[in-house]
Amino acid sequence: MRTDDRSPVARHAFGGLMLLALVVLGAGIGLRDPWPPDEPRFALVARQMLERGQWLFPHRGHELYADKPPLLMWCEALMFALTHGWRGAFLLPSLLAGLGTLIVLYRTARRLWDARIGLYAAALLLATFQFVEVVRHAQIDPLLLFCITAGNAGILVHCLRGPDWRAFWLGCFAAGLGVVAKGVGVLALLMLLPYLWARRRGWPVTFAQRRRAAEDHGPAGPQADRVASPGDGWRWAAGALAFLLPILAWLAPMLIAALGSGDAERLAYVHDLLFHQTAERYADSWQHREPAWFFLRVMIVDWLPVSLLIPLLVPRWREDLRRHEARVLLPLAWWMLALVFFSLTPGKRELYILPAVPMVALAIAPHLDALLARRWLQRTAFVLAVLAGTAAVVAGAWAWLKHPHAAQRIAAGYELTDGGRALWWSVIAAGVPFLVAAAWLRPRRGVIALVAGMAAAWVIWPLATYPLLGASQSGRAIMARAEQRVGPDGEIGLVLWREELLLQARRPVAEFGFSRRAEDQLRDALAWQAQAPARRWILIDSDAMGRCVDPARAVSLGVANRNAWWLFDAAAVREACRPAAAGR
Template identity: 45%
Template structure:
């Protein structure tokens, strides 16, 4: 299929806009809680010469997630010259740009160039996609692998026979599987295809036996990139801690998390609420898209059946377990945008969708503008309730309030100027929101969400020759510390698996007693025993609504700490 010059120009503009929106603020912040510092700390462990198969946070194995994302992040940080601030977000940026291209190219091949562009634009400004693309989480990389798998599978099933594309799909599904377990869900696309082939739908090219085998081999090869060395090492050494790591990762954190979820309990319909809210503004089209999809399905158009059928399977799969998070269904978002894109020209000629789009821009802009003005001009108690409890300085609160006013005014201005082109109005409004937020808010928020300020105070107070140990620490503290930090187990909330606070205190006080003149304990306030002499301790600062203290040996009376009750929180 030849590419015309203006097609290339349109794609360049799309990717350039996506780069500006997603990369805005790059280098202006550290990793933020909850997950970003954890992944970055494991990544730094790898870069500092750690075991690349068995990641660690502090002195404990990290078996919650596979290390694949951290491997990619390590490569990105190395590419950025070792700069954590520049490199830790690069995997999400590149994966998101790749996902947009895949959706465009798939839409172009299945329909037209304009449909491909529409699908990619819908995805770029879906709230969930943009928000996750600007964070250093595993999910944008998983999204790329799953979309790449869908890309290869759909090229075989709808544009085939194409064994190479099917093999690519299998390989990408394998990479997705070792990245975050659920990557194999992309292969479920074959179920609606098999049903359509059984019912005699046109355009469905089911793989031959040899092609099925190729996909299986490519899937296995991709998974062996991690499983191979891991299983070999565990089988060869047979050490108990390695076997425990493997069992925890494969069974407790994967199978048990799905079948017997211990957190994030939500009702069955929760994921449908995610579609209706976080998939905005594309989800605004659902009242008109659903009947249109039904008409096309009745005409036996498999280009709609396969993406929509797969999306329904993903929604069902993640609605069954009690534990649910909004990011679980994000892999289905590109297929949603792909199925919606061919309908977009017709929908935008209707008065209802046009008015709803403008109402979205006006409503969101109006809410942000009113909130900003209320913080600037209204009841001071409002801003205290909104931000003051987090320890924000009055000047920073005023700055953030001003940003809300600017963003709100920008969105309302876009809706007014481009009211005859509501889709363009929403795109410009959301693009401005993300760019202004990134450049304007990142430097301010970073002072409260990063531990850099607290750890700078720690370094200044204890001096260059002191040694530091952490009790109830968070990953962000180790990440930005100016020296090695001794750790005594990981159990930051007192309820998570790992060493309990009393156990950490027992180890920490024994460690400090070996060199009482130079060793300090850095600890969370609510984990401190009630017997601590606060007059001898030093308050180091607050991050993310948590207060942190430095304790010299003199702050711990004889017999204090081990087994003692912690200070009541609050």
Template identity: 40%
Template sequence: MRGPASDVRRLSESRLAWLFLVALVIFAAGVGLRDPWPADEPRFVLNALEMIETGNWLIPHRGGEAYPDKPPIFMWASAVSILATGSVRLGFLLPSILAALGTLWLVVDITRRLHGRRIAMLAGLALIATVQFALQAKLAQIDMLVTFWITLGAYGMMRHALLGPARHWWLIGCAAMGFGVITKGVGFLPLLMVPVWTALARRGDAQPLPAWELLAGFGVVLAAIAVWVVPMAMYTTASGDPALLAYRDNILLRQTAERYADSWGHLQPWYYFVVEVAPWAWLPLWLAIPWAVPNWWRRLRRGDARTILPLSGVILILIFFSLSPGKRGVYLLPTVPLLVLALAPMLPGLLDKRGPNWLATGFLVFLGGLLGTAAVMGWTGFEPLMELSEKHDATPWPWLAFLAAAMIGLLARLKPRRGAMALALWLGILWPTVGLFAWPDMNDSRSPRDLMRHVVEITGEDAWLAVHDFGEEFLLQTRQPTVHFSYHAQDGQEALRAFDWLQQAPTKRWLLIAQEHDGLIDCMDRSEAHDLGFQNSQHWWLFPGTAAAGCEGDPDAAPVFVAPTSLRRSPYL
């Protein structure tokens, strides 16, 4: 006989099923409606297509050149997704969507075990509503997958530390950290919480972590890393190829310790994440911080390990990335699931408090009012907005007005006393709107698909094309045999090599170059140039090889790489 407890359990499971359905709609809305866009997306899709085309799955390549910036797990996932769907447009976003759903399941499950089903439901909604999490779930960048590995590592740790003993989960978490390392290097981040775990265990607030378990965990991390690193190192070392040896040294040394300690790009001050990233990335979670801090302090004093452990992860990851001179906003993404876990037991009380709801209402009015004002000004021909619209070949006024109307409708229905829920629901409307309307509207300006079609119409599909200072999106969309002169070559060296390359077969070779490099091509005959207009934030020119007759080239200035995907038009594009 089915009793009341069974009915409650079935109701709870039904609500959780609806939670994941809502998440799928939010994350997947717009799949198939756009091409891969910069930054990063075309690069990883190009890596994946070259793996499929060449059969080399061990070392990622970009336009025929080894790509040493990231390990290959995300590229593998992209390649498998493209093969499974038969389409780049359908497949390239799947790894991020599935990783986001996996992360959501981990957060909901551990919250259910620690705090019960009702709070687990609220934690899941909070995670879906968090701006950076939903945004990255809809982008084909590497960070959502590494966040899944990091969250699984923390999940395994918490299953053992807070709900254990559960050594198998600790080891599963360690394996996840290792796979996270060969996804983006920082998969080990949950290990930063081990000292906090040890301190809690000494107070009797958590399951102890004996030295042998810690060492076994480290061994599992290293074994997972070795799955790719060992065969890669053996292959590159045995090859004797200077390019492959340079790849090995770059991926193992320069892209890890050197990049962290002495970063050469994305340089930001130490307070960057707290001041410039968290206020938008943690929205709407950060609206609760003023009320959460006193609660965290009380839980810290009484040794509530269920809150202290995930909160320590947020703080330690924030400190870890802040200490490096190189910073990107997306580095903060792994803190979002942990922040939700730290806030989870407070969510029912916070939703009933007047302060957080009124603060959320004010923020929602600000966002909706801003978008509504932009829609009205755009429709009435406000010149700066019209210039922006023309530059990006987009007309966003209808969907901006829709979002403003959604704000008004939600607040009219829920009132300011439920402002936090109204803000969360509005964000839930925002992302499908972006995917279904904004993405298709912006695709022509973010993807050079049409430009590369136009190039083929001018040159003929059998003509060879060189792309100077290339972006991966151009190699991805090329429709003819295409070369480049190394991603790492200096612009001047690329130009010298391009002139020599063009002069070898001037009637069959062409050069695509952005107007910003105008000074490098003073020697070329401008009367032969084709003006291709504005694309991907740059103005483009197309020159036949005959236009370089008066230029002095250098065959040794830079290497020439042939893009394998350009030799046979990919059936997946």
């Protein structure tokens, strides 16, 4: 049954879904500071952009930061300028990108099918563990996800529902914006490959062709395709210009400034960003090296519970392809192309495959009604809800009552008192909604019970744990202890530092490079300290203390993010390492 896109029911259903998404994805915003590994880095770079007015050449401390293009940092800086507070600002770009991705997916499925399928597609995405987990962190990937999904959507709508050149140009522009976000936004253009393949095979690609094929009980040939009619060459070329526009808007001023200045540091930044961090990193990655089958595990585990539906859909997708259903072919083919692209590089992270989730949801959505009608699927979802709730409640109660070694280690890592009792109560609280929903909705509505339990747990967990873990995770507690120890007139220098420490500093601090060797940082820090030994202190990671610092005379500040931090004055420096002694 087709749902009218303009009906109040369709509008209210979509509004309810977006309200739920806002609550789930936005829960906890304003309750914590940036957490490692990535959030403090991007927030620090964004803050320094605002402080220094340098938007083309991002800095981490006094070093240029060339690991990623600057789009996310620009967005975070803009959010801070609007909100005047980092706690509210740094997560907003991810939240808006997540909501935007849901809207784009809903509108795309609605254009290709109807509003009901659009709701299904957006709901499937929102129910995917990896989507919620990633969007609730201030990383580049939510922004990249939105750009690639918008790029895919524009191409899909134009090629399958068009001609709609405006949608195509917007899709190309979004793909270019994705390049400014992380470099791989160009992957959205791969959607054109299965489209061209389907056209060459004579599939009924456009809406008009599919309607004629249904009426004539046979495929309409490619000659009926209005998307590629004669004289449209300049329109396709305009798509290439739309793709290049955001890239050139960023790249041209940056290159002009770097080449015009002749500054060696800026020129090295350009080379590192455009070559070392892109092609060289893809071909021979020096981080996160994983086997070729790595993403198979990611898709099975991180895409739960939606990944459980994929094996059930294989026969239906096979039938769709046999019937030349391009609306299913293009999303599935793009998923496979993205999977191959990311599997070929030796460096892999779970986040890389995230942009494929909306396309998978788009291919599942038309068949969701038939799947939900199966009693065994409802019962399976019910069992999953019960198992999830029971596992959380039992694990939390066991950690609270029995204090096993693993629980003690976790509590110590977060510097929690009472053995982490509040954390284990949070685990129990996250599991209870699953059991309540299962008891209320029963097996015949098991899917709703599972989804309701997930939504409640997603809201409870950040509200309970962000205030509890924030001081340790963000480095705020370490910097507060350091500043209290040195007093109001003391100065602090950082050695082998993490971005969260510099971000949390409430006074000017000295730092001696981020990417330099620890011994080089320490040498320069000791020379800096020797210039004013009465008031200068060094905050250092325990791994960098070596033989130069006497731990008996240093002050332990505790552990944050698995790093032990120490503070010492000139009296803790061994004689052989003192700059004055070295100069004699």
